[in-house]
Amino acid sequence: MRVLLLLALLLGVGHGPLAAAETYDLLFRSTALKGLQAMPGSEAGQGALVYDRIITGLDEGQAGGSFSIGLKIKPDDNVAMTLYQGTRSRGLGNYPVSAGNPVIMYFLESVLADISAQSGGSPFYMRNRIKEALLRDAQIMPVSVRYRDRDIAAREVTIRPFMKDKARERMGRFSELALAVTLSDDIPGWYYSLVATVPAAAGGAEVGYSNAITLKAAGEGRP
Structure with missing residues (x-):
């Protein structure tokens, strides 16, 4: 439900300037x-994607560690998203294929939950700052990623939701949150990786919190 709520909030905002719209x-x-159903090796014509998810730097009592996220296209043109950890699994919902890849919504929602719990800040305030950041100009850099034994041209889109926030001084190191998404037309599902980082201390170089979701290549195993 939280993922769906964030999806509704994010998709309900208006259009900004050209760079922000991009x-x-x-x-x-x-x-x-698009085209996921035709992926080689899929079962009964259904496409599947598997992502590794690794979270570090959480406070005691928060759920960190290594997970997998599986996406499978269903015959009714919905995509089922499932979270795996070891032998355990939990369904994360079914979403229309026409709405895009839901892994980005899960990523944003999990990051929001993590940083609001650690910082003690209002998740509603932070959600609004992230929404605003999505409609501002971002840092977009050309990069190359290695996928299926070949180099693929991609773009890394980075936003910093609290860089110019009026409450920045009260947020401490969490004001340095960076959300970097690497994507390409040549990557199944569009996203190669989605990474959130917060430094260990204000102005420090070391990463204190990291939430990284990375696509597995076919043949690397699936849940």
Whole structure:
């Protein structure tokens, strides 16, 4: 339900300037899952994607560690998203393929939950700052990623939701939150990686919190 709520909030905002609109369109591409049904090796014509998810730097009592996220296209043109940890699994919902790849919504929601719990800040305030950041100009850099034994041209889109926030001084190290999404037309599902980082201390170089979701190549194992 929280993922769906954030999806509704994010998709309900208006259009910003051209550069900001480009940022939003890159991050929330509605055709992200196009052609997934035809992926080689899929079962009964259904496509599947598997992502590794690693979280570090959480406070005691928060759920960190290594997980997998599986996406599978269903015959009714919905995509089922499932979270795996060891032998355990939990369904994360079913979403229309036409809405794009839901992994980005899960990523944003999990990061929001983590940093609000650690910082003690209002999740509603932080959600609004992230929404605003999605409609501002972003840092977009050309990069190369290695996938299926070949180099692929991609773009890394980075936003810093609290860089110019009026409450920045009260947020401490969490004001340095960076959200970096690496994406490409040549990557199944559009997203190669989604990474959130917060330094260990204000102005420090070491990473204190990291939430990273990275696509597995076919043949690397699936849940």
